[in-house]
Amino acid sequence: MIGALAFLTVLGRGRTPSPAQQRWFPAVGASIGALVGLVWWGASQWWPPAVAAALAVLADLLITGLLHVDGLADSADGLLPHLDRQRRLEVMRAPDTGAFGVAVVAIALIMRWATMASIDLGGAQVVAATAGLWALSRGLMAVAMNVLPYARPTGLGAMFASQSRASTVVVGVSAVLLGGAGTMLGRGAVAGAVVALIATAGGVGVLALAKRRIGGYTGDVLGAAGIVLEVVGLVALSARP
Secondary structure, eight states: HHHHHHHHSSTTOOOOOOOOGGHHHHHHHHHHHHHHHHHHHHHHTTTTTTHHHHHHHHHHHHHHHHHHHHHHHHHHHHHHSOOOHHHHHHHSSSSOOOOOHHHHHHHHHHHHHHHHHHHHHHHHHHHHHHHHHHHHHHHHHHHHHSSSBSSSSOOOEEEEEEEEOHHHHHHHHHHHHHHHHHHHHHHOOOHHHHHHHHHHHHHHHHHHHHHHHHHBHHHHHHHHHHHHEEEEEEEHHTTTO
């Protein structure tokens, strides 16, 4: 679990990635989400909803070190313009950020802030819901690494792959259990299940786009899929009952 925590957060950076760390991705995601939810709820006891939501968004960025946001920006720059496959991969590897990346990241952060500011749930419900969505996010990343081909000859993302089929199934099941339980505790059984399904569909949509345009996934694509899943999940969570 320490290795997965080191990769997905700013804690313990420097550990070598290995396929065995994948089994802990959903649990680490749930922990990150729960912490974000605690900040969100705790801040709401002192500040207006908009400020509390901003602090929750900031907490997530600090915990993850903007790792997945960077992936979202690079993926937007590479996957959205009209480019050939090789050029897409080159753009995604470049250190600069283009107009597509800036726009998509801005929209994602604004949507995350706006939904958090508008959701009216109790403390336990907030923590459960964010823990569930963040568990689904990291679980999807782990499953994608073993279901989709890696789009580059070599890279950091490829070092995580090669899990057995059974281990991949275990990761997927644990993500569904943690994610579904969290969203259902946050919104109720039926609404929570719908939120989890809609959120997962958003993340899978990013992976499908990457498969079509670059032939598989990269580390940036995984981060983008995770961010989109969380944002779509929060939008669904904020819908009026």
